[in-house]
Amino acid sequence: MIEGEYAVPPPGALADEVAAVLADRRDPGVDTFERLLNAVVVHAYRDREALTAALGSVPREFAVRPHAQVACLAGIVEAAVEPVRAGESWENAGTGWLELCQHVALDYVAGARVGELRARLRAGAPVPFPLSAPSGPTGAVEPRHLVERLGEYARLGVRPGPADLGQALLRCGGPVDGEAVRAAEKSDLPEGPRVADWLRQGGLPQPTGWREPESGAPERPGRRRGARVGRRVLVGHEAIEGRGAFPRQFWSVFRKFEPGIGCPHLSLADFRDAHTVATLPWHPEIAAARLLTGVASAADQDGGRGAPAFLEALAATDGPAGPAVHLAVAYGLASAPQEDREAAVRALLLLAERGRLDGELLGRELVELVGLGTLKVALVTESLAVAAAAPRGAAPVWAVLAAALPGLLARTRPQAHGALLAVAADSARLSGARGELPEVTALARRPGSSRLLKEARRLRDALAGH
Template structure:
C-alpha cells in the first residue's frame, strides 16, 4: 500500500536507519521521519517479536537535547520494543489535554498523532500502516491513496486512529478528486461518510486573512526581552469550520488566530521546521502566520534561525499568500546566514513554481525597511545571491520593480548604489523592459558617483540599450 520513497524497508535496514537517527540526534527530514515512523508500525503489525529483536534496546537519553522528531522516533520505538500493556486503552490518549498556545497548533496535531501511535503499540493494538503516510516530500496525501488505505483497514477489520486519520485528512487537498469521493462513499467503515464529505469539499477550507502592524511608534530593540515595538508586520486568520469530528488536540488549528495573541512561552516556539509545514501541506499560510513572530526574530533580534521552515514554505503544495511572503521577507534580511541562504532559495522556488507575488514581496520589504526592521545591506546581499541562481534574476526584478521607488526614498544614500547595481543585473539578465521614474530622474543628474552610474545602468537595461 505504501510505495516509493516511503516504502517500508527490511527489518535490518530499519534497524540501521533507526540507530543512525537516534545516534545523530539531528532532524532526519520529513521523508526519513515519516518512513521510519510507518515502518516501525508496519513491522510491528507483521511480527512484533522479530521487530523487537531487530531493533534491540532503545539508546539511553543523551545530555544533548535531540531534535523533536528524533525524540518522537525514540518514543515510538520504545513503545514497539517494550512490554505489551493490553489493559491500557490507547483510545484515551490525549485525555486531559490543555491548549496553552495557538502558535504551536500544528505541533499539537503532530504530537497527538505520534502519541496515539505509541499508545497503540504499547497496548498491542497493531495497524498495518499509518493512514497519514505522505504521498510525496511535501507531506501531501493523495485522496485516492487515502481511500485505498481505508479500504485495506476495512478488509482487515482495523479501526482507524482518530489522530492518524485526522492528520491524513489535513494532508489531503488541492481540489476535488471525484473518483476518490466515489470510492470513499463506497466504504463501509464508520468513518466513510466523514471521509467522503471531507474529500467532496476539497479538504480544509481556506480561512480569511488579515495583516497588521504592531501597534505603537516603531522603536529600536533594547536588551530587555521582547522590547521592540511597532516594528513587525504579522498575519492573522479567521476561524475555520469543521473541528468537531477531529480530536480535541486539533481544535487549536480551527480557532481564529490573532497575530498579537499572548502566550506563556518563555522563549519562541521551536516548531519552525519542515515537519510543521508537512503537517498541513496545502496551507503553508497557516504555518507561516502562526510562527511568523519567530521568523521575524532572526531579523530584528538575536532569535534562532529557521532555514528548513523557509524552504518548506516555498516548496509546500498549497498557495503562498501574505504570511509566506512575509516569512521570506524577514528571511532575506535575517542575521543568521543560513536563514538568508534559505530565503534566497525559497524566493527562487516560489518563482519557479509560479507562486511568487513579486509586487506583494516588494511592498512588504519596503514597509519593513521603513520600520527599521530589516537591514538593507543584508537584504541587498541576499538579492545579489538570488540573481546568480537560475530563474533568480526574474524573481529579483519582479520584487525590486515594486520595491525600488520606496527603498530609494527610505535607505541611506551610501547603500543606493549597491542596491541599484543588483537591480541593473537583474533587469539585464531577465530581459526586463519599462521605466521607473525615480531611477530615470537619478540617471539624469550630473556626476559620476556609484549611485548615478548604477542608476544609468538600470535605466539603459530597462530601455534595452
C-alpha cells in the first residue's frame, strides 16, 4: 500500500487477526475486512513463504454458515497460502458469470474483485496491493490515492486487474481533483487516459431515478410469507452509460433498474450490509433502490430480517441522499427488529448532522406508507421520540413531523396520534420552531380532554412561542 493508508501488520499479528475474524464468523465490518484483505495481498507479494508459514495453521472451515465477507477472507487466505498453480491463467476469472438478479448488482461487483484477486494469488501473478482498497470508512477511494497506486504499479511493471481497477474507479467520485487528473494523464500505464477521463467527469454519473408504488391494490397480510401486496413504495433508475469499459460482472450496475422485477433472493437479507454500500460509496441511491424491497420486508413482514449496518452506511456516505435513501430510513423507523429501528434513528440523525436530510421528503414518505398500511404509527412514534431526545435531534425530527402531521391527521384516524403529537410538541419546543399547522390548530380548538387534544394544544402553543 501507499504509505499513510492501512498499516500492514507483521505476518504473525496478521495471522492472529485473521484467525479471530474467521472464528467469530460474524461481519467484521468494512474497515477490518478491507484492512485484512489488503494485508494478505501485500504479504503475498512481499514474501509468500513467510505469509504461508504464518497463515498455514489458521483454520478456515466453518461449523455454521459464516458472513459472506468472512467466507471471502477465508478464500483469499487459502489462495495466498496454497502452492502456486504455475501456468494457470487468472484472466479467465469470472468468464462463466451469469446475471441472475439486478437487485444484487453490487454484490456481483464485489464478487468479481475478490474472485480476481484470488485467481491472481493462485496463479502467482504479482499484486503489490489492491488498487481498490478504501481511503476511508465509507469505502471511497481518493482520486489522488488511486493515481499514486497506479504510479507504483507502473514503477513495478505490474498491470492492474480489470475488476480491481473497475472497483477502484466506482469508489472514486465527488468534486473533480484537477491535480489527480493531470497526474493520471502522465501515467505510463495504458490505463492512464481512461482513469484521467473517469476522474475528470467526477466518477460514475448519478442516474435519473423515479418513485414507483408497488402495483396492485393494497391487501391485508396474507399467508404467503407474510407478504403485503401493493403496500410498498419503491425506486427505480435509468441506465448509465459506459459499461463496456468494465468487466461483464459490473454491467448490472449500469442497466436500467425497474423495481417491480422478480427476485429469487426473498428478503435480500444476505446483501443488505455496509459492504454493499461501500462498493459504490458515492451512489447510496443505487444501493438503496436495489435493496429497498428487503429493507421494506423488515417493516411489513412479521419476522423480517433487518439490516442495521446497511441503513447506517447509507447515511454515512457522501453521495446524494434522495428518495431511495429516505424511503429506506422511513421503513427502518418502523421495522420489526429493534436494532433496525435504532439504526434508522442513527441514520436520520447522521443525515441531519451532515446536511443531507430532507425532512419534508421523509415526512411525505411516512404519510404515504402509513396510509398504505405498511408502517405502524406506534413504531414510527417510538423511533422519532428517541431521535428527538438525542443531542441536536429535536430540529430534524420537527422538520419531519412538520411535513408529516398535516397528511397523517387528514388521511388517518387522528385518535391514534396523541403520542406522535407529544413528540412533535417536544421537538417544536426544543428546536424553537414557530408557525402554525392548520390541522393542529383545528384539533386544539375542539372541546375535550383526551390526550390527542391536550397534545394538539401543547403543540399549538409551542409553535406560537407560548
